[in-house]
Structure formats: structure tokens, C-alpha cells
Amino acid sequence: MIGERTERREDARLTSGRGRYLADHDVPGLAHVAILRSTSAHAVIRGIDVSGATALPGVIAVVTQADLDRAGARPMTHRLPLLGVLPLEWGLLARDRARFVGEPIAAVVAATRSIAEDAMELIVIDEEQLPAVVDPFVALAPGAPLLYSEWGTNEFFRMTSLPPVLGDVLATAPYVKQFRLTDHRIAALPLEGHGVQAAPDPATGTLHVYASNQQPHQLRTVIAETCGLDEQSVRVVAPDMGGGFGNKQHFTREECLTAMLALITGRPVRWIQDRTEGLISSIHSREQVHDVTVGYDDSGKVLAYRVDVTANVGNPILYFSGIGPAIVTVGALEGGYDFGVVGFDLRCVATNTCPIGAYRGFGQPQAHFSSERTLDAIAVDLGLDPIDVRRRNLLPDGPRPWITGGGARIDVGPLGPHLDALVTEFGYGRWRDLQSEARADGRLVGIGVSALVQGTAPTQYGVAGRFGSYESAAVAVLPDGRVTVAVGTKSQGQGHETTLAQVAADVFGVGVDRVTVTDGDTAQLPYGMGTWGSRTAVMAGGAVLRAATQLREKMDRIAAGMQTASAEPPTFSEIAEEAWWQTHRLPADEEPGLQQTVVYTPGNTMPVPDEHGHMNFDETFAAHMTAVAVEVDPETGDVRVLDAVLVSDCGVVINPMVVEGQHQGGFAQGLGAVLFEEVRYDDDGQPLTSTLVDYTIPEAPDVPRLRVVQRETPSAVAGGFRGVGEASIIATPAVIAGAVADALAPLGVEITSTRLHAHYLRRAIRAAGYTPDASAFASR
């Protein structure tokens, strides 16, 4: 039932090792794919000699882009309905130029993965190295090596919104500050890497694809396009997924390539990304530099806010487009604040690095990092409490929806009471006292706060792809009274088999165990939109609610006309039997059966400007307030979280246990992002983080508990739901940075970057003149 801590239905199979992930779908005759990747960051490919590889026993095919061309593969493109994006098309393999280390150049299909890898080593590439560019500012400078000489620039996309009054308000504001903030590059790193398995069915001419992908229907569209097939000839099934986090949201070359290899070889083939491929050539995220100019008054109220965003998008051959997160960043600059006049100048810059794309939060962590660092800077400057500065800038408690200057329709509940709840639950006053005591002892304790209003259940149209905002659900009540639900979303661990069953069970008044949910199979529904963007509770939850409600009403009508032996009303399954079998007894005008398919949209998104120039990208919004206390060890630079509280308002909560789990998990990822993780390159574009030894993610001892306090302001969309999956990963980097900055303030260290790893902080602390106490260090 909605609101209960129902144990998850998927857990029996997943805990006992019976989950079936991508690599668990062996079929007779399955061949294996290995992909040869560029070891140069930038090179002209003059020739590829595959003769040695082809001759190796066990090799079925060695394929280059020339072979794909001959087999009729079509190039991939952005197809982004957005003005100003430079034209770009790419093959499923590099054709004559490699533009980042890890770019796929050739594929081997062989009887086993080991043979495929052996053969890969026998391929000889004749290439000419070109100068590479890694840093976006270097890439923008005159004379920089160009990734696409036909563009004449590396500036792939620029979008500017600088209202004329912005300059005036900044010129007259009592205070103005300018600073640069940096968000470093990270990787989402689902524990199960990408993978795809494709099998042609010669009898029907169809292609059956398993893919570890968050958007199976869109992947079907893209595979059909690149392979030259009709959409109905391709079935995509996303099986159990070992995480996604946006990293599996795009439609990759490898997915389309594997489909082509199945068509070329006429047999089932499988590609499983290994960890190094995942780290160097999958999808990276977040890298942006923000040049902030803020004007404010004595009270800490922001009057004008300008952020010039320079986003490194890597080699931008990614569909849907990797510029999406940066576009979301500039749309989310204000978050839940009223910053007066807001402007931005966004430049998306191509470099010889792995494509940048989605990671849980999708551009919002960078926007939030900047708004929170800005408010903290104002608080420090004016000697105000950071909570008070936030209060002065938060959206007023009414009206709702609050329509921003750009047209976003913010429908969150009153924000002031959430902030009050945070102050109480965190014990803000007590922590300030503890901080004073700690400082008196020479310890570096700091407190960070964040007030996040997040757009949830967005449309992809125009921002990242050409796909609009809706979701499909098919609900049926079978003659035995069991309920089946099929949705176009795809759980990657969020527990939709349980939460969507709870929604249906709630409507029907039956136990959750009588409802079976299936997702991620294009054969179940004509189209669906997948799981990403904190959308599934809102969109699939709403679709299931609608479909189930329509069926429930039909069952009530049928029941009203039913005669039962006793005076008791008919049971749920008796009504179901009546509807499917005793059709002659049904009321006039009532169709037999109990099944309902609904394609649902709340209808709030408007991705193209209306007559007022307004756009709104989100169906509904959620509010999350976070506070943390940390202690920084000045000797080592280690950050220890002493306490963390999140006040969560995601509307009607379907399953509080799952919501807490989303928050705790996002907290761990946000913490990892700022304390442990960084994708690094050398100046030549060689990746320096290609294993989990170099790219370290949090382990069990590293992640403290996040205390979650749930408050419910129902939204106006079906069910009253709001999205929740991304809140804590958006809030955490900002709030940890705020706390670290507060902790280090006595040393005069300023925090202007998401790099809060021990080695960076240690360096900053030393640079600020702090000298380690060798004797204290020795006694550790």
C-alpha cells in the first residue's frame, strides 16, 4: 500500500544470486565481442590491418567502419531540436580519426571472449598522431588543435541569456563579488558495466536485443535507425540492471555496433564492457567551470546573478547529446531561490577526452554547488548566518506554482517550514556551540547547509534529445484476481517491482503480493520513456494509478450488477472472473475483460517558448534541505562527517524505506564525488584513472548514516508524487563543500572547487601557512 515500508519483491532473487543481469543470458551459439580502442587521444587513422586477427582460429569476424558501411550501418547524429548545435555525425566505429583514448576502432567477434581479445591484439593500426587538447580553455584559445576542422572552432555549442538589466543591477548593487568555481570530472560507475546482447531471428527477420540500458524504447528507435531496420523489427529488453545512474541512459555506439555485428554474422553476440573500458571510454560527467558574478544588498539578498559556464563535453559523439547536463545547469542556476535578475553565458567545448554525459543529478549538482557557494560567500562577507542568508533568498511561501523569470512552474510546498525543520532536526544551534568549543580546542569543525529545489520528471525534448514527457502503463486483472502491471520505465535498483505494485495494490485494495510488475521490455508496450531524471514515481506511478483506477471503477460497475449466493458482495477474483468469462452477464455497454493501457502525462512541461517566452522542463518539483557537520584533519586533509541530516519533501511517499535508500545512496555518491573520485588525464589526453585502484569510490567505512526526515507536501500531479532519486546527490557536494569551507575558515583557506579530496585539502592547508606538528603526526 502507498506509504508503507513494504519489503522489496525483487530481493528474494537478488539476494540469493538468482538475479539475471546482462551477462546471465547465455544462448546456444553465443559469440563474444571485443572492441579495439584508440590508445591515442588524437590521431589520423591511415589504415587498419585485420589479417592476423581474422586468421586466428575461433575468430568469426573482424569489423571496421568500412565493413559497417558496406553492411548498411547508418551514422549516429544528435537529432537535437535545438538551434546552434554544430552539425555532427559519427560512425559506430571511428572512421579515419580517433579523438579520445578509448574511442572504438574495430570489433572482433569470436567463439570466446578470450579469443576475441587475443585477436584484438593482432590488429595493426597505422596512425599519425595529432596534437591533443584536454583543457576547455586551451581548446577555446586561438591556434588550439581542432577536433573537427570543418567547425573552425572547438566551441560545439553556445547559449546565452543576458537580460539587458543584468548589467545595470550589478552596477548599482551595494556589493558585488566575482569568483571562479570548478566542478571536476567524475564517472557514475554502475557496478555492472554496460553490456548488450543481440540475436537475429532469421525466421521473422527481427532482432532481439538485451541491453543494460535505462531507456529501452528509445534504444530500440536508435538501433532501428542505425541498423536500417523498422522499429517493429527490433525488440529491446533491459534485464536486471546492476545500477545505471544516467551512465546507461545514452544510446551508445557499442549498443548499436553489437546489433550490427549480430546482423553481419547472423548469430547471437554479446559485448560486456570491462571495467577499464567503463572508466576510460564510457561516459564521464560534471566537468564545468563557473565564473560567477553576484550583486547583493546588506541583508544578503541577491539582486543579480550571472554565471558564465564553460563545460568540457569531451568528444561530443554521444546520443542523446552530452550537452544536455550543461543546458540543465544554466536552467537550474537559481534553484529554489529568487536571485532577482539571472543571466548566463554557456559554452560547451569539445576536447580530446571521453564524451561527457549523464550522471544522476544531470547538471543540477553544478548549479547547486554554485548557488550554495555563493550564498555562503555572502554570509561570510556580511558576517551573517548562512541559514539567514538562505531564508532571505528562498522563494516566498506563495503563490504556487511560482513562475520564474524563465517560466519554470515551481510547485513545491512552503520552503520556510522545511528550513525550520532542518534547523531543529539537525540541532543547528547545538552544532554551532559544539563548533565554538572545537575551535577553542584548535579543531577544524565546520557546518554546511543547502536548500535545494529540484525539478523532477523532466522532458528530454530540446534539452538532450527529441523525446517528450509521458509514460505508459498496462494494467490487467487476470481471472484469478492477480494483477499484472507493465510499464515503460526501467528499474536499475530503485525497486519499481515493489513501489509500482504498491500503487496498484492501493487502488485495488489487494495485497502487494498479488501484483506483478514488469518493466524494460519494448514488447510489452508500444512506447515508454525509461527511468532517469527522478521521474518514475511521478510518471509511471501516475500512469499505473490512472490505469488501475479506471479498472477499479469498471470492477465496481460490474460488481453492482452481480448476484451472489450469500448477501456478501462479490470478491475481487469473482468480479475478475465475471469480467473475463461470464461476459453475457455484463452490464450493457461494458466491454469484457479487465485490462487498461494508459499513456499519461501531467502536461506541465513546455520545452519550446510559449507566447511569453516561457519554458518549463519539469512536471513537478521537490524540496530538500540538508545540513552536515564535518571535521577536517589539518595534518592529513581528511574530512570526517560528524552528522548529516536531510529534510525531504518528495510529495506523497510510496515507500519510505525506498526513499531513505535513495537518499543514503545518493549521499554516498555525492560524498564519493567530492572526497574520493576524480577522472584525470595527463596533458596529452592519456587517462590516468583506468581501474578501481586509481578511481576510488567510497567503501563501507567511508559513508556515515544520513538522517532522513520526511515531510509530505502532495503535488498536484496524479498521486501527489514528486521525484526523489537525485536529491541527495545534488545536495551533498554543495553541503560538504560548505562545511569544509566553514571548517577551514580559521586558516583562511577558501573552497572554490568540488575537489575536497584529502590530498587537495592538505595542499591548500599547507599553502595557507599551516605547518604540521611533526610530533603529533608521529604519535598517531
Next chain:
Amino acid sequence: MSQTVNVKLNVNGAAAEIELEPRETLLDVVRERLGLTGAHAGCEQGSCGACTVLVDGELTRSCLIFAVQCEDKAITTIEHFGSPGALHPMMEAFRRHHGLQCGFCTPAMVLTAIAFLEESPHPTESEVRSALAGNLCRCTGYAGIVDAVLDVAGVAE
């Protein structure tokens, strides 16, 4: 094809004789030859722990050991400890405490937890966390996992 050898293993209590290439890892063999897909390849570099099985009762990263090294050894995988219809108490505790999301790390995490409690039946929270430190989970943030292990150990959180 390279040369093959015969290896005798005892897997989940049953004898198995397998013809394999010397370069096949134990992970390859349990998954692909024996169909025991509860051990997962998260990195194949010894870093994530998702491939953990027991070899003669010892927690072992099956991606780091060749199957030929396991001649006559007893291999125990997650499948031995429970099934969807008959969960091990540790599996039930993971479910109860929301100790998993995607489940990819979970079989190895459960196996590690079971083996750990056999060695240390009354652990503290920080001992549990250290014991699980070699098993990466990207989804949960570990709180539910730690709670599950403490619950099975009968230690109040």
C-alpha cells in the same frame, strides 16, 4: 584453441570435473561452465569484491584465481546458501533492512557477511564496516547492509 586440462572441483557439495583452458578464472568457470551466475564480474581486477566465493571456506575473489589452482578444493557459491523460496537469514535481513538496490554487489556482500559472522559472531558496527570494506556497493551507501549484518548478529544498531 589453446590446450585444455581437466580439473576436479567440489562445487556446492557436488563433484564436478571440467575440461578447461588453464587461463580460465574460477569466476569464468562458476559462471559460464557451471551456470552459477550469482558471482558477478564487477571489475575482474580484484578491486570490487562482486565475484567473491568461498574456496575451502576462505573468502576468495574468483576473478583473481585460475580454476586450475582449485583442483580438489571445495568451492561454495551464494547459490548454496539459499534460494528465492528459502532465503538464508542473512538474505532475509538484507531484504528487511533495504541492504540492496540493484543487487549486483549483493550475493558477494551476503556471502562475505555470513563468513564474517562465523569468525566474529558479536561484532561492533565499525568491525562490520571494516569486514565489508573490500566489497564495493555503488547504490546503497552501505547503511542498510550494515544494519542487516548487525541484526543477524543480534547486535542492536
